[in-house]
Amino acid sequence: MPYFKNRQLAEKYHVSPKTVSNWIDQAKEGKADLELIQKGSYSYVADTPANGVVLESLAAKGKKYRNAAYFKTVSPRPEFYEIYSDRQILDIITNLSVHGEVPLQYNYLQDGAKNWEDRMARFESEGVTNSLVGTIELIQDNLATIDRFLKGKKKVNVIDLGVGNARPVKELLGHLLERGVLNRYIGIDISPTMLEVANRNIEKWYGDAVKFEGYVRDITNEQFDDLLVEDMLDEDADQTINLVLLLGGTPVNFRSFNDAFKPIFNSMHRNDVLIHTLKPDTHASRRYLDLGPKPGSISLAPNFKYILDLLNIDESLYEAELGFDAEKKMRYTRVRLKAAVEIQFDLGGSKKRTVSLEKGEAIQLYRAWHLDTSEIIAELSKARFTFLHASLTEDGQYFMTISGVENRIDADRP
Numbered sequence: 428m429p430y431f432k433n434r435q436l437a438e439k440y441h442v443s444p445k446t447v448s449n450w451i452d453q454a455k456e457g458k459a460d461l462e463l464i465q466k467g468s469y470s471y472v473a474d475t476p477a478n479g480v481v482l483e484s485l486a487a488k489g490k491k492y493r494n495a496a497y498f499k500t501v502s503p504r505p506e507f508y509e510i511y512s513d514r515q516i517l518d519i520i521t522n523l524s525v526h527g528e529v530p531l532q533y534n535y536l537q538d539g540a541k542n543w544e545d546r547m548a549r550f551e552s553e554g555v556t557n558s559l560v561g562t563i564e565l566i567q568d569n570l571a572t573i574d575r576f577l578k579g580k581k582k583v584n585v586i587d588l589g590v591g592n593a594r595p596v597k598e599l600l601g602h603l604l605e606r607g608v609l610n611r612y613i614g615i616d617i618s619p620t621m622l623e624v625a626n627r628n629i630e631k632w633y634g635d636a637v638k639f640e641g642y643v644r645d646i647t648n649e650q651f652d653d654l655l656v657e658d659m660l661d662e663d664a665d666q667t668i669n670l671v672l673l674l675g676g677t678p679v680n681f682r683s684f685n686d687a688f689k690p691i692f693n694s695m696h697r698n699d700v701l702i703h704t705l706k707p708d709t710h711a712s713r714r715y716l717d718l719g720p721k722p723g724s725i726s727l728a729p730n731f732k733y734i735l736d737l738l739n740i741d742e743s744l745y746e747a748e749l750g751f752d753a754e755k756k757m758r759y760t761r762v763r764l765k766a767a768v769e770i771q772f773d774l775g776g777s778k779k780r781t782v783s784l785e786k787g788e789a790i791q792l793y794r795a796w797h798l799d800t801s802e803i804i805a806e807l808s809k810a811r812f813t814f815l816h817a818s819l820t821e822d823g824q825y826f827m828t829i830s831g832v833e834n835r836i837d838a839d840r841p
């Protein structure tokens with residue numbers, strides 16, 4: 428019969444090995460209803476469904492009677508409450524307690540936007556294909572194809588989802604301006620600071636020729652069709668097309684890769700076009716984990732440390748883990764707690780919440796799903812997009828798809 432090693436149980440239930448041997452002693456004395464397995468002179472807990480239930484309740488009971496000194500108590504810094512809205516704080520609390528993670532999107536607010544700018548400045552200057560130079564190369568190489576899908580329309584609205592600092596789209600905007608077809612440039616981002624950065628850059632590059640419109644939205648659950656109503660009802664509507672951009676691999680960081688596809692699909696009109704760029708799964712992309720402050724680093728990049736610092740979780744309380752999970756096909760950055768931590772959130776008045784995290788528990792700070800090129804196209808197709816075109820950078824390290832939404836034959840697909 429399969430059985431658990433004591434260490435496995437300690438890890439699984441976030442308890443000490445001593446607690447596991449106490450449970451075994453209790454079972455021997457008939458005080459806990461656990462089936463044991465004898466191996467030589469040692470007893471182990473059998474891996475059975477019935478034992479699973481008893482173990483859960485033993486672990487829960489142990490937690491209930493722990494004294495306050497067991498936890499290292501921390502309270503988020505005052506800036507935390509200035510940066511995030513109550514709704515976002517509640518979302519962070521839920522994500523920490525239910526999923527053991529802080530969603531990456533919260534790393535881009537305020538100083539987090541500066542971290543992204545610094546990263547982009549490095550990306551632009553280094554000689555390898557990264558999200559920035561890969562996207563620029565793909566757009567540049569495919570300008571004639573993009574023009575073809577814009578179908579000679581006189582007005583092109585560019586809607587840039589997760590706009591970042593807008594750098595990847597600079598040349599495309601220049602091209603549309605030159606052709607005299609650029610109508611509106613709309614940037615959507617979770618981070619108001621990122622939108623300010625994009626606005627500043629557009630002004631610097633194009634002065635009054637391009638007016639940047641920035642909107643704070645979460646693209647995983649908010650549509651953008653409301654921003655286009657005037658254009659789509661205007662008398663020039665049949666000469667207007669919306670070019671939607673999802674650049675730099677933003678969806679690979681979401682809990683599910685396809686989280687944003689539904690609101691995007693539902694916001695697009697008949698002739699509209701979606702350009703999506705990201706790093707596909709390759710041997711090189713699995714090997715090369717550019718997540719630290721410098722390429723190849725194993726310590727936490729500033730943007731990951733930023734959110735932990737805001738939560739007031741000191742470096743001495745965790746160890747960084749960076750790697751690739753081959754089973755899930757996912758790169759990750761997480762921290763493993765060296766002590767049990769209780770985070771006390773105080774949103775004013777009686778609005779208080781506590782999140783308790785066990786010693787040995789991990790907080791996930793970053794994930795990037797790895798999909799190969801055919802999987803990326805399949806995911807877009809599952810979300811009902813019509814595949815129009817795909818392209819790889821010369822070195823095969825960055826990928827672009829162009830999709831539409833019109834698919835009358837499939838209209839009744841379940």
Ligand SMILES: C[S@@+](CC[C@H](N)C(=O)[O-])C[C@H]1O[C@@H](n2cnc3c(N)ncnc32)[C@H](O)[C@@H]1O
Pocket residue numbers: 531532535558559562588589590591592593594595615616617618621644645646647673674675676677
């Ligand atoms: C990986 S960066 C890509 C930026 C830019 N498109 C590029 O290619 O350089 C992700 C951007 O999307 C924003 N973002 C992340 N999650 C988001 C969400 N759920 N809703 C809206 N914006 C989000 C971030 O603030 C950041 O600006």
